[in-house]
Amino acid sequence: MKVTVRIWRQDGPQAEGALKDYELDDISEDMSFLEMLDVLNERLIARGEEPVAFDSDCREGICGMCGLMINGEAHGPVRTTTCQLHMRSFADGDVITVEPWRADPFPVIKDLVVDRSAFDRIIQAGGFISVNTGAAPEAHSTPVPKENADRAFMAAECIGCGACVAACPNASAMLFMGAKVTHLGELPQGQPERDARVVSMVAQHDAEGFGGCTNLGECSRACPKGIPLNVISQMNADLRRAKRHGK
Amino acid sequence: MTDTLIEGLYREGAPIRDTKAPPGDITKKWETRKFEAALVNPANRRKLTVIIVGTGLAGASAAATLGEQGYNVKSFCYQDSPRRAHSIAAQGGINAAKNYKGDGDSVFRLFYDTVKGGDYRSRESNVYRLAEVSANIIDQCVAQGVPFAREYGGLLDNRSFGGVQVSRTFYARGQTGQQLLLGAYQALERQVAAGTVQMFARHEMLELIVADGRARGIVARDLVTGEIEVHLADAVVLASGGYGNVFFLSTNAMGSNVTATWRAHRKGAYFGNPCFTQIHPTCIPVTGTHQSKLTLMSESLRNDGRIWVPKRREDCDKDPREIPDEDRDYYLERIYPAFGNLVPRDIASRQAKNVCDEGRGVGPMVGDFRRGVYLDFADAIARLGEDAVRAKYGNLFDMYQQITGENPYEVPMRIYPAVHYTMGGLWVDYDLESTIPGLFVAGEANFSDHGANRLGASALMQGLADGYFVLPNTIRDYLAKGPYPKLDDNDPAVVEARQEVESRVNRLLSINGERSVDSFHRELGNIMWEYCGMERTEEGLRKGIDLIRALRDEFWRNVRVLGSADTLNQSLEKAGRVADFLELGELMCIDALHRRESCGGHFRAESQTEDGEALRHDDEFAYVAAWEWGGEGQPPILHKEPLVYENIELKQRSYK
Numbered sequence: 001m002k003v004t005v006r007i008w009r010q011d012g013p014q015a016e017g018a019l020k021d022y023e024l025d026d027i028s029e030d031m032s033f034l035e036m037l038d039v040l041n042e043r044l045i046a047r048g049e050e051p052v053a054f055d056s057d058c059r060e061g062i063c064g065m066c067g068l069m070i071n072g073e074a075h076g077p078v079r080t081t082t083c084q085l086h087m088r089s090f091a092d093g094d095v096i097t098v099e100p101w102r103a104d105p106f107p108v109i110k111d112l113v114v115d116r117s118a119f120d121r122i123i124q125a126g127g128f129i130s131v132n133t134g135a136a137p138e139a140h141s142t143p144v145p146k147e148n149a150d151r152a153f154m155a156a157e158c159i160g161c162g163a164c165v166a167a168c169p170n171a172s173a174m175l176f177m178g179a180k181v182t183h184l185g186e187l188p189q190g191q192p193e194r195d196a197r198v199v200s201m202v203a204q205h206d207a208e209g210f211g212g213c214t215n216l217g218e219c220s221r222a223c224p225k226g227i228p229l230n231v232i233s234q235m236n237a238d239l240r241r242a243k244r245h246g247k
Numbered sequence: 248m249t250d251t252l253i254e255g256l257y258r259e260g261a262p263i264r265d266t267k268a269p270p271g272d273i274t275k276k277w278e279t280r281k282f283e284a285a286l287v288n289p290a291n292r293r294k295l296t297v298i299i300v301g302t303g304l305a306g307a308s309a310a311a312t313l314g315e316q317g318y319n320v321k322s323f324c325y326q327d328s329p330r331r332a333h334s335i336a337a338q339g340g341i342n343a344a345k346n347y348k349g350d351g352d353s354v355f356r357l358f359y360d361t362v363k364g365g366d367y368r369s370r371e372s373n374v375y376r377l378a379e380v381s382a383n384i385i386d387q388c389v390a391q392g393v394p395f396a397r398e399y400g401g402l403l404d405n406r407s408f409g410g411v412q413v414s415r416t417f418y419a420r421g422q423t424g425q426q427l428l429l430g431a432y433q434a435l436e437r438q439v440a441a442g443t444v445q446m447f448a449r450h451e452m453l454e455l456i457v458a459d460g461r462a463r464g465i466v467a468r469d470l471v472t473g474e475i476e477v478h479l480a481d482a483v484v485l486a487s488g489g490y491g492n493v494f495f496l497s498t499n500a501m502g503s504n505v506t507a508t509w510r511a512h513r514k515g516a517y518f519g520n521p522c523f524t525q526i527h528p529t530c531i532p533v534t535g536t537h538q539s540k541l542t543l544m545s546e547s548l549r550n551d552g553r554i555w556v557p558k559r560r561e562d563c564d565k566d567p568r569e570i571p572d573e574d575r576d577y578y579l580e581r582i583y584p585a586f587g588n589l590v591p592r593d594i595a596s597r598q599a600k601n602v603c604d605e606g607r608g609v610g611p612m613v614g615d616f617r618r619g620v621y622l623d624f625a626d627a628i629a630r631l632g633e634d635a636v637r638a639k640y641g642n643l644f645d646m647y648q649q650i651t652g653e654n655p656y657e658v659p660m661r662i663y664p665a666v667h668y669t670m671g672g673l674w675v676d677y678d679l680e681s682t683i684p685g686l687f688v689a690g691e692a693n694f695s696d697h698g699a700n701r702l703g704a705s706a707l708m709q710g711l712a713d714g715y716f717v718l719p720n721t722i723r724d725y726l727a728k729g730p731y732p733k734l735d736d737n738d739p740a741v742v743e744a745r746q747e748v749e750s751r752v753n754r755l756l757s758i759n760g761e762r763s764v765d766s767f768h769r770e771l772g773n774i775m776w777e778y779c780g781m782e783r784t785e786e787g788l789r790k791g792i793d794l795i796r797a798l799r800d801e802f803w804r805n806v807r808v809l810g811s812a813d814t815l816n817q818s819l820e821k822a823g824r825v826a827d828f829l830e831l832g833e834l835m836c837i838d839a840l841h842r843r844e845s846c847g848g849h850f851r852a853e854s855q856t857e858d859g860e861a862l863r864h865d866d867e868f869a870y871v872a873a874w875e876w877g878g879e880g881q882p883p884i885l886h887k888e889p890l891v892y893e894n895i896e897l898k899q900r901s902y903k
Contacts, residue, residue, distance in 0.1 A: 080649060
């Protein structure tokens with residue numbers, strides 16, 4: 001198939017960027033979207049032009065490293081990661097616009113590569129259970145109802161790709177944060193730090209410059225792992241609970 | 248060392264006699280070692296710096312644990328966040344000898360299964376310890392909030408996995424690696440917040456600093472600014488993963504590389520059993536030349552899926568649902584009635600290759616063959632219902648459908664073997680210390696526990712065992728024996744290492760040849776798959792070595808790396824990695840050539856039983872091949888570590 005890719009090129013964090021068109025006329029439908037970009041990069045190198053910088057690593061939808069705005073949608077038209085999107089989702093002759101995640105807290109490093117270290121700092125603020133190595137009790141000493149374990153798992157599936165932020169008109173990271181608060185809050189092991197966790201993570205979220213949630217639900221619709229919007233309700237409930245407890 | 252050049256390819260040096268495991272009863276060794284390892288006073292720990300390269304299960308767990316203990320830790324990863332290390336992609340599960348099912352499991356059985364599964368080419372003392380600490384890992388992870396699968400009573404669920412007959416595998420749907428890694432990542436970030444761990448994401452180690460014979464730091468490149476940085480320490484840990492990407496197509500991540508360990512090898516760390524690579528039987532088949540990676544489908548699928556090909560070649564392009572049962576060959580169930588579809592990975596892979604080589608493969612023609620076999624869930628769906636199958640394997644089925652465009656609930660999956668894991672790695676002793684004092688190696692990056700073949704659900708176990716429980720107990724002994732003299736950036740060893748990196752970067756950028764880095768990498772991968780893949784021959788390996796040498800030569804004359812050194816430059820990153828793969832590939836072929844036996848994932852066509860099974864030669868090859876770098880353009884030097892089996896009797900493996 002033949003496609004035109006219109007790609008955001010930007011030399012560095014301070015440089016001006018612009019969209020640039022590239023024509024590709026022999027793309028296979030079985031290629032993944034990133035393999036299509038690989039093909040483009042090989043052509044660019046052959047022509048002596050610098051290849052397009054973009055992030056990807058596992059290319060099996062789990063590491064969260066890849067992430068592009070494709071025709072204005074985070075990860076493109078299918079609800080999956082960019083690496084799992086295939087060219088069969090596009091039509092012959094399509095013009096495909098490719099941009100980096102758009103959000104102030106995710107500054108552009110180069111071309112399609114952004115800095116998402118704000119997510120790590122939100123986790124540092126409290127997205128963990130404090131247990132030193134060797135201090136753990138026997139695993140079966142605390143049974144966890146299957147229902148809670150399953151919900152914790154569902155929330156823990158978040159891959160930290162940042163699509164939720166990119167899709168949100170407010171650049172809110174509340175789906176990301178709510179997923180972690182829900183994961184740990186569903187488990188008995190997560191209870192002792194439950195109040196402190198949510199207060200501290202929310203404070204860090206705001207300090208990073210992420211916006212507030214206005215219940216549009218774009219985040220959840222863009223989430224490749226299908227994290228539901230109710231993790232944000234959970235986070236809000238936990239935050240109110242913490243305030244009641246004077247945290 | 249002998250001066251004689253053996254096979255025209257290598258020399259032989261002194262054997263390795265001491266692995267530093269305490270003598271005596273295998274069940275007491277670890278306790279003894281932990282007791283005898285010297286302690287570091289808590290007040291002194293913050294004065295000691297440990298560098299850890301890699302943030303997968305081994306690296307993140309080691310960094311978190313050493314941070315908790317109060318050491319000053321510097322952690323490095325090339326990804327934008329430590330949470331993205333490729334451990335995250337492990338699907339199936341993690342083994343532990345908990346015996347929660349009461350089905351006769353024990354530490355000794357896990358130890359036995361792992362040694363047998365590794366085809367008797369691993370070291371007893373290390374494997375026993377692995378089995379011993381396995382149960383602690385589950386406790387630790389549960390306490391961290393890892394959401395393992397549970398039964399309705401609230402207790403942890405287990406499943407069985409290839410190569411064993413007990414259910415000892417803990418899992419979190421098909422995302423066990425992700426959940427375990429996030430547990431370790433969160434523990435690591437907790438230490439970053441506490442100030443004990445300093446995190447260097449988007450940094451790549453490009454050289455090891457060795458001063459006075461000890462590992463004292465690394466030279467790293469900041470991948471965003473391009474700056475070459477020196478980081479000094481009292482000890483260095485490499486937890487940088489495996490080298491499967493030498494094959495270009497593998498289940499590894501795009502960035503997975505051998506550079507950290509290969510640079511250390513060139514500085515004196517021996518490389519153990521480099522030819523032992525694992526070809527995983529259940530991956531999605533190759534579809535075309537554009538392909539950038541292969542995707543694995545968890546081996547846990549073999550619990551409920553049945554593997555078959557048509558009995559007759561002429562049925563191979565039919566709709567599989569229209570082929571009646573009597574015309575199907577469930578070849579694993581036929582050849583191995585006791586283990587059936589659950590035979591170890593190496594056997595399942597080779598048999599898949601055999602049936603495809605016979606012309607009975609399925610799926611599209613790739614080259615002259617159809618390279619695929621069916622993995623069929625029709626019986627499981629009939630027995631358990633579609634919902635139950637979805638609950639167990641839903642995400643894997645979705646992934647398969649996403650990639651192939653076919654619905655595996657209706658049409659059997661097609662699978663084919665792909666390079667997945669490297670059992671070889673830097674040689675380490677019982678303390679996980681390499682032949683360079685102060686350089687420790689953990690997880691897939693070392694060679695230690697899996698012998699010639701790794702059993703399913705054992706990589707996660709080993710990574711976390713090394714990082715949480717082994718390394719923190721052994722590295723303290725090394726640190727307590729210090730303090731080692733202070734080093735600064737002007738030390739000749741530091742200056743030299745930095746200059747080596749700078750000149751290499753400049754050289755790569757100045758060649759300005761005709762071919763892209765990827766084109767070299769792809770060609771190297773084809774050579775490795777063809778001549779050092781699932782079946783190896785004397786003739787093929789010699790040819791492979793010649794081809795790799797010629798390709799390496801061309802690379803340094805004709806590679807084209809555009810852009811500059813002082814920005815994010817992904818071509819430059821790849822070029823450095825491929826340059827190291829081009830050296831490693833040759834050593835893998837030499838190792839495979841010298842080992843004239845078949846064992847585990849290493850199948851030499853010249854060494855097989857009458858019915859085509861791998862034939863070991865314990866009299867000649869019951870040793871670890873630890874290779875020393877011989878110098879630029881010089882042959883490598885082989886050191887043999889004899890493998891002594893005191894607790895397990897050596898047998899030819901049988902899964903029939």
